Amino acid sequence: VGERTPPDRLLADLEGLLGPAHLLRDPDLVAGYAQDWTGRWRGAPLAVARPGSTVEVAAVLAACHAAGVPVVPQGGNTGLVGAAAPRDGELVLSTRRLDRIEPTTRSAGPTLLTGAGVTVAAAHAAAAAAGFDFPVDLGSRDSATVGGIVATNAGGERVMRYGGLRHHVLGLEVVLADSSVVTRLAGLPKDNVGYDLPQLIVGSEGTLGVVTRVLWRLVPATPLRVVALAGVASVAEAVAVLAAARAALPTLSAAEFLLAEGLELVRAHLGLPAPLREPAAVYLLLEVAEAPRPGRAGAAEEELAELLATRDEVRDAVLARSPAGRGRLWRLREGHAEAIAAAGRPVKLDVAVPLGELARFVDLLPTVLAPGVRPVLFGHLAEGNVHVNLLGVGPDDVHAVTDAVLRLVAGLGGSISAEHGIGVAKLPWVGLGRSPADLAAMRAVKAALDPDGILSPGRLLPASV
Amino acid sequence: VGERTPPDRLLADLEGLLGPAHLLRDPDLVAGYAQDWTGRWRGAPLAVARPGSTVEVAAVLAACHAAGVPVVPQGGNTGLVGAAAPRDGELVLSTRRLDRIEPTTRSAGPTLLTGAGVTVAAAHAAAAAAGFDFPVDLGSRDSATVGGIVATNAGGERVMRYGGLRHHVLGLEVVLADSSVVTRLAGLPKDNVGYDLPQLIVGSEGTLGVVTRVLWRLVPATPLRVVALAGVASVAEAVAVLAAARAALPTLSAAEFLLAEGLELVRAHLGLPAPLREPAAVYLLLEVAEAPRPGRAGAAEEELAELLATRDEVRDAVLARSPAGRGRLWRLREGHAEAIAAAGRPVKLDVAVPLGELARFVDLLPTVLAPGVRPVLFGHLAEGNVHVNLLGVGPDDVHAVTDAVLRLVAGLGGSISAEHGIGVAKLPWVGLGRSPADLAAMRAVKAALDPDGILSPGRLLPASV
Numbered sequence: 001v002g003e004r005t006p007p008d009r010l011l012a013d014l015e016g017l018l019g020p021a022h023l024l025r026d027p028d029l030v031a032g033y034a035q036d037w038t039g040r041w042r043g044a045p046l047a048v049a050r051p052g053s054t055v056e057v058a059a060v061l062a063a064c065h066a067a068g069v070p071v072v073p074q075g076g077n078t079g080l081v082g083a084a085a086p087r088d089g090e091l092v093l094s095t096r097r098l099d100r101i102e103p104t105t106r107s108a109g110p111t112l113l114t115g116a117g118v119t120v121a122a123a124h125a126a127a128a129a130a131g132f133d134f135p136v137d138l139g140s141r142d143s144a145t146v147g148g149i150v151a152t153n154a155g156g157e158r159v160m161r162y163g164g165l166r167h168h169v170l171g172l173e174v175v176l177a178d179s180s181v182v183t184r185l186a187g188l189p190k191d192n193v194g195y196d197l198p199q200l201i202v203g204s205e206g207t208l209g210v211v212t213r214v215l216w217r218l219v220p221a222t223p224l225r226v227v228a229l230a231g232v233a234s235v236a237e238a239v240a241v242l243a244a245a246r247a248a249l250p251t252l253s254a255a256e257f258l259l260a261e262g263l264e265l266v267r268a269h270l271g272l273p274a275p276l277r278e279p280a281a282v283y284l285l286l287e288v289a290e291a292p293r294p295g296r297a298g299a300a301e302e303e304l305a306e307l308l309a310t311r312d313e314v315r316d317a318v319l320a321r322s323p324a325g326r327g328r329l330w331r332l333r334e335g336h337a338e339a340i341a342a343a344g345r346p347v348k349l350d351v352a353v354p355l356g357e358l359a360r361f362v363d364l365l366p367t368v369l370a371p372g373v374r375p376v377l378f379g380h381l382a383e384g385n386v387h388v389n390l391l392g393v394g395p396d397d398v399h400a401v402t403d404a405v406l407r408l409v410a411g412l413g414g415s416i417s418a419e420h421g422i423g424v425a426k427l428p429w430v431g432l433g434r435s436p437a438d439l440a441a442m443r444a445v446k447a448a449l450d451p452d453g454i455l456s457p458g459r460l461l462p463a464s465v
Numbered sequence: 466v467g468e469r470t471p472p473d474r475l476l477a478d479l480e481g482l483l484g485p486a487h488l489l490r491d492p493d494l495v496a497g498y499a500q501d502w503t504g505r506w507r508g509a510p511l512a513v514a515r516p517g518s519t520v521e522v523a524a525v526l527a528a529c530h531a532a533g534v535p536v537v538p539q540g541g542n543t544g545l546v547g548a549a550a551p552r553d554g555e556l557v558l559s560t561r562r563l564d565r566i567e568p569t570t571r572s573a574g575p576t577l578l579t580g581a582g583v584t585v586a587a588a589h590a591a592a593a594a595a596g597f598d599f600p601v602d603l604g605s606r607d608s609a610t611v612g613g614i615v616a617t618n619a620g621g622e623r624v625m626r627y628g629g630l631r632h633h634v635l636g637l638e639v640v641l642a643d644s645s646v647v648t649r650l651a652g653l654p655k656d657n658v659g660y661d662l663p664q665l666i667v668g669s670e671g672t673l674g675v676v677t678r679v680l681w682r683l684v685p686a687t688p689l690r691v692v693a694l695a696g697v698a699s700v701a702e703a704v705a706v707l708a709a710a711r712a713a714l715p716t717l718s719a720a721e722f723l724l725a726e727g728l729e730l731v732r733a734h735l736g737l738p739a740p741l742r743e744p745a746a747v748y749l750l751l752e753v754a755e756a757p758r759p760g761r762a763g764a765a766e767e768e769l770a771e772l773l774a775t776r777d778e779v780r781d782a783v784l785a786r787s788p789a790g791r792g793r794l795w796r797l798r799e800g801h802a803e804a805i806a807a808a809g810r811p812v813k814l815d816v817a818v819p820l821g822e823l824a825r826f827v828d829l830l831p832t833v834l835a836p837g838v839r840p841v842l843f844g845h846l847a848e849g850n851v852h853v854n855l856l857g858v859g860p861d862d863v864h865a866v867t868d869a870v871l872r873l874v875a876g877l878g879g880s881i882s883a884e885h886g887i888g889v890a891k892l893p894w895v896g897l898g899r900s901p902a903d904l905a906a907m908r909a910v911k912a913a914l915d916p917d918g919i920l921s922p923g924r925l926l927p928a929s930v
Contacts, residue, residue: 105819105821152657153657153661155654155655155657159654159655163628163632164654164655166661166664167628167632176902176906180902180905180906181900181902182900182902182903182906183900183903184899184903186819186878186879186880188817188819188848188849188879188880188883189620189624189629189817189847189848190620190624190629190817190845190848190850190880190883190884191817191880191882191883191898192617192618192620192668192880192882192883192884192885192886192887193880193881193882193887193895193898193899194668194887194895194898194899194903194904194907194925194926195665195668195669195673195907195910195911196618196631196664196665196667196668197903197906197907197910199631199661199664199665200660200661200664200665200910202661203657203659203660203661204660208660352653352654352655352656354570354651354652354653356570380655382654383653383654383655384653385655413651414651414653415651415653415655415656415657415658416658417656417657417658418653418655418656418657419655419657420657421657422657422658422659430658430659433656433658433659434658434659435646435647435648437641437645437646437647438647438648438649438659438662439659440645441641441645441647441662441914442659442660442662444913444914445660445662445665445910445913445914446660447913448909448910448912448913449906449909449910460659461659
């Protein structure tokens with residue numbers, strides 16, 4: 001066993017490797033990497049390394065391995081479970097400089113090869129420039145990086161139409177804890193040579209490797225978009241309208257739900273007028289998106305309008321076809337995170353329940369909350385994916401309220417993490433989602449690929465079952 | 466360290482556990498499990514265990530673990546790389562009795578919950594009875610089991626339309642080498658709690674666990690099917706027609722290619738007339754499939770007919786809409802395996818190349834073969850997936866000819882195994898498809914989940930890099 005590199009020597013080595021501009025130690029520069037954007041998790045990292053290539057990522061990992069210094073990879077730092085926030089003494093490995101988009105061939109369909117630090121918005125722009133759509137979208141698109149959403153398996157708003165994120169990852173490049181580089185970027189639609197390590201990396205939250213490049217499958221462009229906001233009386237009615245919409249609208253591309261309280265919070269925060277003539281208890285945001293087709297112009301909008309006109313549950317609805325009008329309706333949904341943050345520091349729990357249990361979950365939730373706790377719910381309807389935001393929870397009560405909500409979710413056959421992951425926020429409740437045998441297998445995989453626990457220790461898996 | 470159970474005691478224990486009817490030791494009964502259907506791999510197994518439940522599978526694995534006896538899981542025994550054929554002294558664990566289809570809820574879309582031993586044909590029938598389609602299909606559907614196709618990540622004929630097999634696996638139950646049972650059958654479309662162990666199991670060829678149940682995503686039923694066989698002059702022309710078909714036919718559900726020599730072999734073997742008035746060098750089998758839609762009856766057939774009529778490359782074509790007519794055309798494609806087997810014992814290599822390299826691969830292949838070797842090629846055009854069958858290769862030349870073909874494939878940026886896996890057949894060439902770092906990571910995963918090497922040892926991964 002060799003001696004460990006002392007921390008000072010490590011920092012000097014990393015500075016030599018990356019250049020002083022890309023090893024950040026100045027507290028002012030480090031600050032933006034040292035805590036998550038909600039302010040719930042923070043640490044005092046040893047430094048922030050900003051490698052500019054896969055080779056540099058590998059060199060950083062090798063140096064940290066030799067020094068026994070844990071590394072936490074960080075993309076856009078938009079995560080919500082503390083997976084990418086450093087703990088004291090860790091090195092933050094920022095992937096933001098890995099922001100190249102490289103050319104690919106089209107021989108097996110349209111693809112996009114992105115560095116891990118490319119933002120989701122930049123990936124959208126590149127896909128659009130090539131005449132296609134990027135299949136994953138989410139509210140944090142301007143900051144979130146593709147490496148981060150791969151590490152999180154972030155689902156977002158388009159899962160209903162295109163399936164989950166992992167199905168769009170045709171290949172990736174990843175630096176493992178031992179600094180070895182696994183590259184699978186051939187992009188062949190059929191390639192059965194051994195275990196699918198890329199799929200193991202997707203959703204591993206930085207605990208198994210640092211994603212450096214991702215090969216994405218693109219989807220056909222659907223530039224003709226129409227958004228509707230419909231008011232209904234209950235979650236059950238929203239679910240019924242969704243079922244009808246899925247059957248009638250082959251172009252349905254998003255189905256989000258909002259509740260009256262969240263809508264009012266967003267309106268007050270952003271100073272927006274009421275979207276409908278009469279307030280509703282539940283709002284359904286539906287989007288249809290299609291490619292231009294000869295002889296079918298406006299078909300999606302007609303189908304959407306007809307659905308809204310003929311479903312008895314819909315009390316009132318508005319449609320928007322212009323980019324500005326669509327943006328105004330989406331703002332009511334995507335403004336939630338900001339409006340909630342302005343109202344206090346929420347407990348944020350991202351859960352999913354079977355769709356048939358969604359109305360019951362929304363009904364039962366208040367019964368497990370202490371008086372004074374204010375729930376604000378919204379989410380992706382088709383997956384029963386609810387973003388539970390709880391305002392008015394004191395610091396000492398976070399654990400108890402989280403426990404109560406996640407037990408309710410598990411009792412309804414749901415998932416304690418629909419898309420945000422486990423990180424550190426949900427560590428104590430992993431056993432509500434996975435059996436001891438399952439956790440033991442995960443732990444064996446982690447120990448196999450990172451025996452020294454260098455990568456994101458203390459995230460995703462509790463130290464013992 | 467405890468003492469190992471002696472083999473006789475193990476067999477007695479297993480017989481007690483499963484009953485004498487389900488622990489096969491009679492050579493006549495064992496014979497069907499002891500070699501693959503092509504006769505290329507065979508062994509003298511200790512016995513064949515036929516557990517009837519997940520609990521029994523776990524008990525069999527626990528007993529074998531205690532005895533240090535390796536286990537090879539086997540489904541329909543239709544594999545083509547020797548992964549499921551026993552080696553001397555191994556226990557064959559047949560999953561065929563796990564043939565239940567269980568009810569599921571529909572709350573997150575249509576699903577099917579099958580035991581591992583359900584055949585693909587039975588899964589199709591169950592999906593159809595529920596008003597949906599099963600998204601995976603392949604020629605061996607009457608024998609191949611769903612557990613086997615999951616273990617192989619078998620792609621088959623519908624990948625072009627629906628994507629690869631793994632994307633249809635919503636969840637599964639697997640017994641790991643240590644006899645622990647991992648169950649993920651909640652079927653939530655978003656569920657980000659830790660590593661995706663099911664995706665790790667898909668394609669692991671029986672080396673990481675025994676699949677016992679699979680939760681499938683179903684796809685909308687498309688009972689209106691039309692099949693066309695078109696003659697073109699070259700593979701390059703077939704690729705061009707495919708590109709046009711993909712752009713013009715949203716209902717395109719299969720695109721297979723045959724070459725003249727294979728078609729003649731099938732015709733001679735089955736005594737079939739020529740399908741077209743004039744023979745062609747290359748045949749393209751196209752299928753469109755759609756759901757009945759008011760006002761759109763026959764649209765897919767019209768689009769297909771128009772495509773064939775307007776593409777200059779198409780010299781002649783026939784269309785079939787009746788089940789019998791469609792079956793006759795498909796028989797020309799699916800009869801290949803049988804006709805080739807009747808002509809000799811072929812070397813079977815299932816490869817993929819980037820579609821842009823397919824014509825070059827077909828042209829170059831004869832240049833790497835010894836005189837007297839007769840190639841018969843066919844496959845799934847959209848994925849550049851070629852089933853290479855080589856007749857006239859002497860037993861001493863199998864390694865050399867395999868080596869030559871797989872190096873050609875790798876040189877063109879292709880995969881040495883598109884859908885059949887590695888098994889034992891392609892072990893020496895795994896390094897053509899994966900880097901040393903990649904193989905080391907796979908080996909670490911294998912060692913983590915099966916430290917004693919009980920499950921399918923000697924398959925998929927060579928003993929050292």
